[in-house]
Amino acid sequence: MMFILFGCLMAYAAKPATASCSLEMIPKSVVVPFGGSLSAVCKSSSGGVTGMGWESPYGGTGLVNGVSNLTLQIDSLKHWSVEPICFVNVNGSQCTEVLPVTVYKMPDSVSISLFGSDGLIVEGETYQVRCEASEVAPVRDVTMELLYGNETLERDKVYTVFKDDPVTFSFEFLMLSKRDYNGNRIRCAAKMDFGPSGPNLPVTYSEPLELTVQYPPTFSQPEDETLTLPVGSWMSLNCSASGNPAPEYSWNIPSESGKLTGTGDVFNSSFKYPGTYECTAANSQGAATKRFTVNGSSRTRTTLAAVLGVFLALAVVLCVLGLYFVTPHGTFSCSKPSYTPGQASSGPV
Structure with a gap:
């Protein structure tokens, strides 16, 4: 009491x-x-x-x-x-x-890890990324970010830990993998945030983690193509595709004996056989096919007629010139005299 x-x-x-x-x-x-x-x-x-x-x-x-x-x-x-x-x-x-x-107390270090992988991931799948701040206090004032270059993918803050003394704390983020991440790096950034009246402290970064993203082939020019070429002209068909691992290529090519098989992303040849040229790019993540429909065109009659017309016109011009400027003796003269059969020429002896 x-x-x-x-x-x-x-x-x-x-x-x-x-x-x-x-x-x-x-x-x-x-x-x-x-x-x-x-x-x-x-x-x-x-x-x-x-x-x-x-x-x-x-x-x-x-x-x-x-x-x-x-x-x-x-x-x-x-x-x-x-x-x-x-x-x-x-x-x-x-x-x-x-x-x-x-x-x-600033963190001793910040680390980054990718659950179930050392950096090798597959496009379209979701992965758990762990950012860990070591011996930081108070952890309730830490904001952790997952960065891709200068872009913030995720951000998190502790709301349930009220200890004042230093602790090691892990932040878990979910990341959807994209092919754009391939060959690029992600990292974690820990910032002590005490509000507008607090000190502006430097950010503590983890070492960067380089990502390798596997994804199926995609053609640089995805649409099927239709071409018309003169028989015998040079033909170049581009089937280049991006993918990881690097794609391997196979071709089905028309020929007299059915179809032939070729390799490489570009098919170069003298055009002989019209038809569909089919290219397939494949890797461990999938395959994609592109078709080239190549139609043949012979050297047209119009073109041949034009050439013959030129030659005929030239022959007519030569005949006209011969009538007016060639003498009876076969010599060329710009002032050709009149000629009467049986009469001696008055030209030079």
């Missing part, structure tokens, strides 16, 4: 600051590294202040009479949990205010 009465008296004697018993903390909260120094001022603008003090196992001042502001100074804070209390005596009453103090 006496214990309960004593507790009630203490609760009445030391009450939180109110408008009639004001206390001001400068700063309002403190974030300090483990082993760092701490300085804060407690002020009261209330009338009738008889004294004030700091109640703390580290740097406490006890009651100091005749002051309305008082400084708490801790040169080296080596405790993870501390709650300094400023108290002021006003007109026989005592008001109190707690200074929020966060003691932090």
Whole structure:
């Protein structure tokens, strides 16, 4: 009974600051590294202040009479949990205010691992990525990100761990693999986040993890193609495809004896046989087929007629020139004289 009465008296004697018993903390909260120094001022603008003090196992001042502001100074804070209390005596009453103090430690390291794989993954499957922060405090103020280059894939924060001293904590992320990730890197980034009034601390990164993504072949030009070529002209059919592992190619090619088989991503040949040229690109993840329909065109009659027409026109021009400029003796003259059969020519002897 006496214990309960004593507790009630203490609760009445030391009450939180109110408008009639004001206390001001400068700063309002403190974030300090483990082993760092701490300085804060407690002020009261209330009338009738008889004294004030700091109640703390580290740097406490006890009651100091005749002051309305008082400084708490801790040169080296080596405790993870501390709650300094400023108290002021006003007109026989005592008001109190707690200074929020966060003691932090940067993580020793950040690591990244991929469950069930050393970095070799398959397109379209989901994988669990673990980001681990080692010996960090307080872990509730850590934000962990999973990064792909400068892009944030996932972000997480601890909401259920309230320990003040250092712990090692793992964050689990789910990542859907994409072919764009092949040959690129992911990494984890741990940031201590104390809000806008806290210190801006550097980010701690893990070593990058390079990904190898396996995916089926995809053609650079996926649509089937139709070509018309003159028989005997040069033919080049491009069946290039991207894939991991690198695709292997096979061709079904028309021929006089049925079909022939070829290899390589580009088929080069003199065009002889119209028909469908079929290319298949395959790897361990799948296969894709592309078809080239090649139609033949002979050298057309129109083209031949045009060539013959040119030659005939040239022959006519030559005949006309012969009639007007060739002498009876077979020589060429720009001033050809008239000629009467049986009459001697008056030309030069």
